[in-house]
Amino acid sequence: MNYLLPVLAVLLSFAFIFLTKPRSRKEVRLLLAFSGAFLLALTVFELLPEVFAGPDPRLSGIFIMLGILLQIFLEFFSKGAEHGHVHMQNESNTFPWLLFISLSLHSFLEGIPVEKHGSILYGIIVHKVPIALVLSIFLLHSKMERYLAFMFMLFFSMMTPLGTFFAANSDWADTYYLPLTSLVIGVFLHISTVILFESSEGHSFNIRKIGVIILGIAVAYFM
Incomplete structure (x- = not known):
């Protein structure tokens, strides 16, 4: 199941x-907020205690910061697809290799902790669904051939x-x-916090957003 569910x-x-064939991404925002809170909480509850209980907590801290920097670097090429929006023109009919490679590296890394922390898998899946929805909207409304869009999503x-x-x-x-x-913790921390900041318009108070964030944290805690 660890291998099948993300696919x-x-x-x-x-x-x-x-x-x-929806054209709007607005409906995904609350799901994004939930996924960001859920992934962040699982990272804090499951992964952080393990790495800081290791023999060299300072080294773990260095790699967490490297993970944050790595994700910032990857987003120069993915244009923010990891947290629910794609700042790219969809007029091209060619395969978006830079987007694919950056997302693939991100996805490969996030699979590493799943081997020893099965609950992280659910955080990754909840994170992947809104990202896949937004990415699918982008690809299917581009001028790319449909089979290329499918191959992109299949390999991703x-x-x-x-x-x-x-x-x-x-x-x-x-x-x-x-x-x-x-390193993966750093990636998760960056993505989840950016999702939480960007999932509302104008950073205004939104009771529904606060509710789903609290729900995401609570579900992660009781898993």
Whole structure:
């Protein structure tokens, strides 16, 4: 299931957009807010205690900061797709390689902690669904051939399971598990906090947004 669920989350989201053909992304905002809170809470409750209980907490902190910097770097190419919007022109009919590579690297990394923390898988899935919805809207309303859009989503969906497989079968990944997990924590912290900041218009108070954020934290705590 660790390998199958992320693939299904992405492909079913793509199928939903393909069949319903929505043009607006507004309906995804509350789901994004929930996913950001849920992922952030799981990171704080599950991953942070583990890496800081390790033999070198300061090194873990360094890798967390490197993860934040890595995600900032990746977003120069993904244009923010990891947190629910794509600041790219959709007039091109060519395969968006930079977007694909940056999202794939992000997805591969986030699969690494799943091997030892199964609950993180649910945070990743809840995170992937709104991202896949927004990405599908972007791809299907571009001038790209439909089969290329599908191939993009298919290979993108496989990256997180590949990260989990790598963590489960690589001696190198096992040896450097804590630094790698710390790196992923940095990625998660950056993405989840940006999602929470950007999921409302004008950063105005929104009782529904506050409600789903509290719900996301509560669900993560009781998992």
